[in-house]
Amino acid sequence: KQEVTQIPAALSVPEGENLVLNCSFTDSAIYNLQWFRQDPGKGLTSLLLIQSSQREQTSGRLNASLDKSSGRSTLYIAASQPGDSATYLCAVLDSNYQLIWGAGTKLIIKP
């Protein structure tokens, strides 16, 4: 059974730092992995989608990588800003087209 883990559950860093959020999954048979952002009390916003055949995707200051063989994805945020404070969730689309979710990492960027 596919399981998705995000560690740490919470992270606090000073503004301007580069940071990495982690997402690991137990079964490499996935179609894709998607990173989302969620602001308090709001819905989810899609950030990046990496298909299983891809190694990374970039959007602005965000870069997501995927290593299927090791069951890992990272979300790299460059030059962090207070506006990046949010909860970041990853989800994998498994071989049955089911989305399996991580519990999220709550990120706080200190001004």
Add this chain to the structure above:
Amino acid sequence: DVKVTQSSRYLVKRTGEKVFLECVQDMDHENMFWYRQDPGLGLRLIYFSYDVKMKEKGDIPEGYSVSREKKERFSLILESASTNQTSMYLCASKPLAALTGELFFGEGSRLTVL
């Protein structure tokens, strides 16, 4: 841009009331989903629909039903609300032709059952 609209952002209902949560998407997506999100439990799939009048149970369908009379609208129904259904409800959609494509979410509906 894809827009998924949940008509009620905040609702307060009493135990036993019938509750309707509405979701509308404007991009002609075939697939629509209802999730609930609770602290410590993450997102859990309640129901999904891949076409008009079609519905499939997700992981936690008990206590809920859904309606998909039109392609753009997917409604979640709580026939008799209970306090353990207090939660954040999230609607999402994506096109059938892109089963491995991006999932788009609404802003969420925070339901409190007293």
